[in-house]
Amino acid sequence: MVHGELWTIKELFVLPNEYIYWSIQIVMYPYMTGLVAGAFVLSSLYHVFNVESLKNIARFALVFSFALLPVAMMPLMLHLQQPLRGVHVLMTPHFTSAISAFGIVFLGYGFIVAAEIWFVYRTYIVKNIVRLRQKNDRTAGETLLLTIHKVIALGAYDLSEKAVAADHKAVRLLATIGIPVACFLHGYAGFIFGSVKANALWMTPLMPVIFICSAIVSGIALCILSYAVFMEIRKLIAKRSKPGAGHLAELRSIEEHEVHSTARYLLLFMTLAITLELLDVIFRGYTAVKSWDIIREVIYNKDFVKIFIFQYGIGNVLPFILLLLPRLSTRRACLACLLVLFGVFMMRWNVVIGGQAFSLTFAGFMEYHMPVIPTSMETFKEGLTGAASVAITPFILFYFLNKIFPAFIRDEKH
Amino acid sequence: MKRREFLKTSLMFVSGASVSLGALEFFDVREVLAAHPEVRWGFLVDTYKCVGCGFCVKACKTENEIPFEANVTRTWVERYVTLHDGRVLADSPKGARDGFTTSKIDRASEGFEDVPQDEISQAFFVPKLCNQCDNPPCVQVCPVGATYQADDGVVLVDRKWCIGCGYCIMGCPYGARFFNPVTHVADKCNFCYHRITKGLNTACAQACPFGARQVGNLKNPDDPITKILLTQRVGILKDEFGTKPQVLYIGLNKEVR
Secondary structure (H helix, E strand, O other): OOOOOOHEEEEOOOOOOOOOOOHHHHHHHHHHHHHHHHHHHHHHHHHHHOOOHHHHHHHHHHHHHHHHHHHHHHHHHHOOOHHOOOOHHHOOOOOOOOHHHHHHHHHHHHHHHHHHHHHHHHHHHHHHHHHHHHHOOOOOOHHHHHHHHHHHHHHOOOOHHEEEEHHHHHHHHHHHHHHHHHHHHHHHHHEEEEEEEEOOOOOOOHHHHHHHHHHHHHHHHHHHHHHHHHHHHHHHHHHHHHHHHHHHHHHHHHHHHHHHHHHHHHHHHHHHHHHHHHHHHHHHHHHOOOOOOHHHHHHHHHHHHHHHHHHHHHHHHHHHHHOOOOOOOHHHHHHHHHHHHHHHHHHHHHHHHHHHHOOOOOOOEEOOOOOOOOOOHHHHOOOOHHHHHHHHHHHHHHHHHHOOOOOOOOOOOO | HHHHHHHHHHHHHHHHHHHHHHHOOOOOOHHHHHHOOOOOOOEEEOOOEEEOOOHHHHHHHHHHHHOOOOOOOOEEEEEEEEEEOOEEEEEEEHHHHHOOOOOEEEEEEEOOOOOHHHHHEEEEEEEEEEOOOOOOOHHHHHHOOOEEOOOOOOEEOOOOOOOOOHHHHOOOOOOEEEEEEOOOOEEOOOOOHHHHHOOOOOHHHHHOOOOOOEEOOOOOOOOHHHHHHOOOEEEEEOHHHHHOOOOOEOOOOOOOO
């Protein structure tokens, strides 16, 4: 069977070679890069603009962004028909293609995040090495951690005031460079779509900007949500180990404070994202070029539920109201974030799948039926199971990264 | 240093430098040929002559080893039916591999639509294939340079280098590209490059019983298709994308997408 035939249902006049070639993994790709970029921007808000209220979530966001980073590449590899040749993009990049820069931008961004983490955690790592070295009865895990930290420390054990100040300076610099690079990484994902002139729905210069805004929205939402979840876990642990109420109350107040102040930034970026998306639709309707007839049919008829109910209704308006209502509780904020994440996912879906919902003939439609139960490698890779593995991986990675770079420790600065 | 001396030395230096720079520019025959190639392959389709028999599609599939049963094809034929009420129906069942054997219109998942003969105002066939564009978007978007344009204008795919990302398939406004179910890389019509470069005809043009398809060298003023282009009115598909397609059509209509 031809690639794409399995999940494409054609309606009316569709060209023989047309199928939904870009399926669920290409929905996951901008979604995951968006989360990476968003999480990084959130952490930078503290490091660059000194937003004190985001201090605790910033460190978490940085480590989480690093855990998400390799996952942004996963959907692409799962999508390629020749995954073993994926490295060609780095070896013979053809620079007129938007995808060719991916390797460079992605690696560059990876280095920036890795370097920033290194500077943020250097003091901690050195202190930990000293502590573990002195310890005589090390467990196997501790010995392993010591080895890892020794390698990561790169021999930089200087903890003098001057050296630590230099660290802080480097973090600030990297975070500052990181913001435009993160925006570029994701804006460029938008460019991949926005520059396809053959696709009437994708081709708009607004696409990269829309992608950046929704990326930041989803990144912040995921950070709030996972921060709250991890804090709940920590509260549970605190309850078990130290029954005293003092520590517990402290954790609770930190959590509420962080969630509240971050939610304000979420609202800000949400407004921006929705404005741009609506501007795009209004502009298309107003200019009504040749493709508008079929696009209108897709937006207002075929995909109405996905766009107006799921994406705008449940994914935008509802969480907006939830966040704006007075006396925001952590639980309500989490619910809103969950909905926001769903909304951004639907936005990616509506762009990627919606862009292929109509034929190049403008006289036919294609419907995507996502494979749920994997019956072959192809249906595994480009089905629900493939998408789920992509979604779960960052949390598994974070679990291990958190052992090396504890995301929840508190210190005086950074 | 005196002024005269300074001027003398600078003059010497500048003239010496310019000579050596000029000497670096070697004359490369291939470069000159590439800039002024003697061959530019083009294709002419006479829609008046096409009867929708689908021999071209069959011949193409056989010649280029595209699995016969696979629902992808390097060339296909579309049928357009205009009704008296202004409605336009179009179809291309299996790319017209088996020809148009019924007057019923293929509406894909909606089944076949039977159109009463007396409602039809006109009907015609349009064969399609890769346009070998002068400004090919597929070449532009390939991230690894696996698809490229030869000096003679034909766009080719390197099957050993294509990573199968599908960006070129998305970038083609004509739906000419697809994933080959055997090689799992991007595939498309290349004017039977292995044949035309040896002086043979393309498989589809060879198989066409009515001469609706012709391949030729647009740089050669004596080529039969160049002669037709110079004397007749021809059209191209989807001009608005700026791809500069090199497949030219006689008898193109506004309904053709």
